[in-house]
Amino acid sequence: xxxxxxxxxxxxxxxxxxxxxxxxxxxxxxxxxxxxxxxxxxxxxxxxxxxxxxxxxxxxxxxxxxxxxxxxxxxxxxxxxxxxxxxxxxxxxxxxxxxxxxxxxxxxxxxxxxxxxxxxxxxxxxxxxxxxxxxxxxxxxxxxxxxxxxxxxxxxxxxxxxxxxxxxxxxxxxxxxxxxxxxxxxxxxxxxxxxxxxxxxxxxxxxxxxx
Numbered sequence: 001x002x003x004x005x006x007x008x009x010x011x012x013x014x015x016x017x018x019x020x021x022x023x024x025x026x027x028x029x030x031x032x033x034x035x036x037x038x039x040x041x042x043x044x045x046x047x048x049x050x051x052x053x054x055x056x057x058x059x060x061x062x063x064x065x066x067x068x069x070x071x072x073x074x075x076x077x078x079x080x081x082x083x084x085x086x087x088x089x090x091x092x093x094x095x096x097x098x099x100x101x102x103x104x105x106x107x108x109x110x111x112x113x114x115x116x117x118x119x120x121x122x123x124x125x126x127x128x129x130x131x132x133x134x135x136x137x138x139x140x141x142x143x144x145x146x147x148x149x150x151x152x153x154x155x156x157x158x159x160x161x162x163x164x165x166x167x168x169x170x171x172x173x174x175x176x177x178x179x180x181x182x183x184x185x186x187x188x189x190x191x192x193x194x195x196x197x198x199x200x201x202x203x204x205x206x207x208x209x210x211x
Contacts (some may be wrong), residue, residue: 010079015090022094033133
């Protein structure tokens with residue numbers, strides 16, 4: 001009974017935290033990574049930086065939006081299925097309300113030059129945020145020659161070959177396992193995370209931003 005009560009105490013905090021993160025979904029899930037890090041790692045300390053990187057890898061590989069997947073992951077970890085539902089509801093509700101409001105506004109002002117200029121400005125800002133998030137993720141994921149080669153090959157396949165991204169993600173899973181087994185077979189050092197460098201306490205893995 002006490003365990004159920006403790007889990008229920010998490011529902012409102014989970015909903016409220018992800019409700020505040022939700023509006024940063026302009027540009028897609030990867031654009032909200034800095035906001036997720038700010039709230040979960042820096043402010044609430046619900047997870048650490050390594051867990052964040054692992055969570056984003058799983059959330060990005062799983063079907064659906066990375067932001068919603070991350071919310072479900074954290075919510076389930078804190079309060080089970082009910083926590084996952086509360087976190088996902090908090091994440092999606094602001095987006096739902098914003099889209100309805102923007103759709104109504106767009107119907108009346110879609111031909112306004114100022115509105116068009118504002119949307120172009122938002123597009124540019126979102127591209128920068130996604131590139132910055134990609135750079136930060138690469139710093140923690142590209143560890144040696146093998147991971148560098150896999151990253152370059154993946155980039156080339158995505159842009160030059162007509163291969164579905166899901167096939168590349170699944171292939172990456174088996175390539176990673178194969179690389180580890182081959183290194184172990186030849187007695188080479190297996191490196192799964194960056195060592196020798198640490199992020200200062202005042203510096204986040206993904207910098208904060210505001211929209």
